[in-house]
Amino acid sequence: MSGWLKIVGLGPGSEAMITPEVTAALQDATDVVGYVPYVNRVAPRDGLVRHGSDNREEIRRAEQALQLALEGHRVVVVSSGDPGVFAMAAAVFEALEAGDAQWRSLDVQVLPGISAMLAASASVGAPLGHDFCCINLSDNLKPWALIEKRLRLAAEADFAMAFYNPRSKARPEGFARTLEVLLDACGPERLIVFARAVSIPDEVIRVTTLGEATPDMADMRTLVVVGSSQTRRIERQGPKEREPWVYTPRSVGAKSQASTSSRA
Amino acid sequence: MSGWLKIVGLGPGSEAMITPEVTAALQDATDVVGYVPYVNRVAPRDGLVRHGSDNREEIRRAEQALQLALEGHRVVVVSSGDPGVFAMAAAVFEALEAGDAQWRSLDVQVLPGISAMLAASASVGAPLGHDFCCINLSDNLKPWALIEKRLRLAAEADFAMAFYNPRSKARPEGFARTLEVLLDACGPERLIVFARAVSIPDEVIRVTTLGEATPDMADMRTLVVVGSSQTRRIERQGPKEREPWVYTPRSVGAKSQASTSSRA
Numbered sequence: 001m002s003g004w005l006k007i008v009g010l011g012p013g014s015e016a017m018i019t020p021e022v023t024a025a026l027q028d029a030t031d032v033v034g035y036v037p038y039v040n041r042v043a044p045r046d047g048l049v050r051h052g053s054d055n056r057e058e059i060r061r062a063e064q065a066l067q068l069a070l071e072g073h074r075v076v077v078v079s080s081g082d083p084g085v086f087a088m089a090a091a092v093f094e095a096l097e098a099g100d101a102q103w104r105s106l107d108v109q110v111l112p113g114i115s116a117m118l119a120a121s122a123s124v125g126a127p128l129g130h131d132f133c134c135i136n137l138s139d140n141l142k143p144w145a146l147i148e149k150r151l152r153l154a155a156e157a158d159f160a161m162a163f164y165n166p167r168s169k170a171r172p173e174g175f176a177r178t179l180e181v182l183l184d185a186c187g188p189e190r191l192i193v194f195a196r197a198v199s200i201p202d203e204v205i206r207v208t209t210l211g212e213a214t215p216d217m218a219d220m221r222t223l224v225v226v227g228s229s230q231t232r233r234i235e236r237q238g239p240k241e242r243e244p245w246v247y248t249p250r251s252v253g254a255k256s257q258a259s260t261s262s263r264a
Numbered sequence: 265m266s267g268w269l270k271i272v273g274l275g276p277g278s279e280a281m282i283t284p285e286v287t288a289a290l291q292d293a294t295d296v297v298g299y300v301p302y303v304n305r306v307a308p309r310d311g312l313v314r315h316g317s318d319n320r321e322e323i324r325r326a327e328q329a330l331q332l333a334l335e336g337h338r339v340v341v342v343s344s345g346d347p348g349v350f351a352m353a354a355a356v357f358e359a360l361e362a363g364d365a366q367w368r369s370l371d372v373q374v375l376p377g378i379s380a381m382l383a384a385s386a387s388v389g390a391p392l393g394h395d396f397c398c399i400n401l402s403d404n405l406k407p408w409a410l411i412e413k414r415l416r417l418a419a420e421a422d423f424a425m426a427f428y429n430p431r432s433k434a435r436p437e438g439f440a441r442t443l444e445v446l447l448d449a450c451g452p453e454r455l456i457v458f459a460r461a462v463s464i465p466d467e468v469i470r471v472t473t474l475g476e477a478t479p480d481m482a483d484m485r486t487l488v489v490v491g492s493s494q495t496r497r498i499e500r501q502g503p504k505e506r507e508p509w510v511y512t513p514r515s516v517g518a519k520s521q522a523s524t525s526s527r528a
Contacts, residue, residue, distance in 0.1 A: 016288070019378065021280035058514075084385045086514070090393025093511035097498050105501040108509070110386035114283065114376045121348045122374035129354025130406075131414060133397035133423060141515035142394075150395060150421045157417040158410075159397060234361050237369040245372070247357035250322075250350070251405035 005069040005106055007089045009082040009113015010041055014199035017114045025076050025111060033065040034078035034088065042078065056140075058088065062095035066103045082115035086136045086164045117162040120195035120223035123205050125234075125245035127193060127225045130252070132160035137167075137174055144174065148181055155185035160248050161226045166218040176215040182226060183210045191227040193246055194218055207233060207243045269333040269370055271353045273346040273377015274305055278463035281378045289340050289375060297329040298342035298352065306342065320404075322352065326359035330367045346379035350400045350428045381426040384459035384487035387469050389498075389509035391457060391489045394516070396424035401431075401438055408438065412445055419449035424512050425490045430482040440479040446490060447474045455491040457510055458482055471497060471507045 006025045011017035026032065032042050036052035044050065053061045062077070069075045079087035089110045096103045121128045133154045139147060154161050167175040182190070188211025196204045196219070206217060210226070218224055230252060233244040270289045275281035290296065296306050300316035308314060317325045326341070333339045343351035353374045360367050385392045397418045403411060418425050431439040446454070452475025460468045460483070470481060474490070482488055494516060497508040 011283070014285070016285035017283050017376070019275070019281050019283055021278070024280070082382050082386075084382060084390045084392050086393070089386070089390035090511050090514045093389050093393075093496075093498060093509055094513050096509075097496065101501070104498065110390065112281070112378045112382040112386040114378065115382060118346050118348060118376040118379060118382075122346075122353070122376040125357050126348045126353035126374065128348050128398075129350070129357075131397070131399045133395070133418075133421075134392075135395045143517055146422075146516060150423070153417045153421040154397070157397075157414045157421075159414070232357075232361065234357060234368065237365070245357055245360075247354050249358050250354045252410060253407055 003069040003072040003074060003106070005065055005075045005077065005092070005108045006111055007077045007079070007083045007092055007109070008111040009079055009087070009115070010038060011114040012081055012116050012119040012199045013197065017119065017199055019111070019113065022111050022113065028074055029076040030073045031068050031075045032078060033061055033068070033075060038078045038080050058091035059095050062088065062092040063099060065092065066096060066099065066106065069106050070100070070102055079113070080116070082113045083110055084112065085115045085117065085134065116164065116198060116223045119198045120162070120193070120225060123195055123198050123203070124193050124207065124225070124243065126247040127191070127227055127231055128160050128162065128248065129250060130160065130228060130230065130248040132162060134162045134164070136164045137178055138165040139171065139174060147174070148177070151178060151181045152185055155182065158228045160228045160231060163224040163226070165220060166222055166224050167215065168220050172215065175218055179210065179213055179215060186210060186226070186229070190229070191231045191233060191246055193225040194222050195225065196222045198223065205243050207246055267333040267336040267338060267370070269329055269339045269341065269356070269372045270375055271341045271343070271347045271356055271373070272375040273343055273351070273379070274302060275378040276345055276380050276383040276463045277461065281383065281463055283375070283377065286375050286377060292338055293340040294337045295332050295339045296342060297325055297332070297339060302342045302344050322355035323359050326352065326356040327363060329356065330360060330363065330370065333370050334364070334366055343377070344380070346377045347374055348376065349379045349381065349398065380428065380462060380487045383462045384426070384457070384489060387459055387462050387467070388457050388471065388489075388507065390511040391455070391491055391495055392424050392426065392512065393514060394424065394492060394494065394512040396426060398426045398428070400428045401442055402429040403435065403438060411438070412441070415442060415445045416449055419446065422492045424492045424495060427488040427490070429484060430486055430488045431479065432484050436479065439482055443474065443477055443479060450474060450490070450493070454493070455495050455497060455510055457489040458486050459489065460486045462487065469507050471510055
């Protein structure tokens with residue numbers, strides 16, 4: 001009897017974005033551990049125990065998963081998106097480092113998933129097609145001053161930016177402040193994308209500018225992408241009215257392929 | 265006869281990391297377009313034309329794909345990893361914007377894939393578990409001075425960093441300079457991970473520090489991750505000698521869950 005622990009990403013919501021290795025791990029598991037709405041994405045079956053727990057219970061959940069694996073269970077910890085991006089993988093390693101020394105001999109693997117950032121970017125084109133950064137806007141686990149410092153440095157670096165957890169009912173003011181900082185640093189014409197519920201039927205994508213953006217355009221189900229100074233929009237033609245495509249060219253300055261080889 | 269264009273990510277190499285929607289798109293395609301080694305990952309079959317092209321042919325390849333779709337073909341453009349991260353999606357939109365106005369009425373979709381960055385991170389634990397940035401170290405399409413500026417600002421922001429295209433035979437000096445800049449900005453104890461050929465049989469993962477890192481540890485098949493000041497290593501116990509886990513805790517400063525609730 002040898003247990004294992006796999007920390008897996010279920011992707012942003014669509015079944016069609018779950019990788020085969022994650023599906024196989026779930027089929028082979030005796031126990032699934034995670035936040036209730038993510039555990040509920042795994043169909044019940046004989047031989048599988050589903051352990052749903054509350055939000056903000058990450059460390060206790062991680063300890064439970066490690067202990068089950070030590071006892072010989074085949075344990076899958078589920079995250080939405082990718083488990084390594086603001087999700088359960090870091091929590092499991094925090095618990096592992098602080099906990100029972102025997103946990104260090106366990107077979108622990110992380111199986112990546114399609115992150116919300118990549119799915120949101122894909123839904124609108126390729127806004128992360130050049131250098132970018134990714135920031136969690138929740139100040140539950142870090143001081144707000146650090147978030148603001150990172151926003152200003154990211155603007156100075158001219159990164160495109162992807163933001164997780166932009167806004168919750170408990171923290172409505174942080175995202176308003178984020179928009180103020182970015183408007184100041186990047187100007188009103190800078191493109192911003194609000195991608196809500198990406199890949200599931202209630203998906204809503206909105207493309208606008210920092211000058212037009214308002215805090216209520218985001219909630220906890222929204223992934224926000226802000227372009228770099230180079231990010232462009234392309235209006236679509238066609239019978240249906242649709243949001244424009246948004247992309248960041250691969251090149252900066254004189255080193256452009258498209259400008260020399262392909263203007264038709 | 266209505267054509268379409270899907271720009272898809274094949275993931276880092278393992279078949280088990282290709283999403284079902286990408287597999288379905290490939291099954292439905294009449295034409296696959298891409299860089300030769302990626303096109304070769306798609307099995308030949310009747311009814312499928314595979315158009316392999318050379319590296320640095322991205323814009324011409326994108327134009328070919330758009331034109332085929334306009335003519336009614338069902339076209340899949342393949343990238344390794346995720347198509348939106350330093351890959352074909354941005355190139356297609358560059359070509360689309362600069363080219364034939366009819367291309368703007370096409371059905372163009374981007375289907376995300378497991379990026380090299382996420383797969384490399386997963387292979388070693390969760391080094392990107394907190395705020396991070398992602399930089400392409402090739403100066404083919406941007407000035408080196410901009411790369412160096414971004415490295416310094418990213419270090420000041422205390423981002424973990426993922427680097428694509430660290431080193432090629434044509435540009436051996438850039439990565440040496442990168443290591444010098446980071447050593448200066450982050451100090452010799454900072455963790456660095458070299459993840460080569462992630463998810464395929466010749467995968468090699470090496471964990472070291474900036475003080476010990478040398479330029480030859482990376483090549484074009486290597487994804488490099490540098491930790492933030494908070495990134496930690498955990499030695500594994502067990503019969504086999506294995507690289508340590510590396511992770512970045514979710515919290516910074518006093519706001520730590522693990523330190524209060526889980527020290528066993």
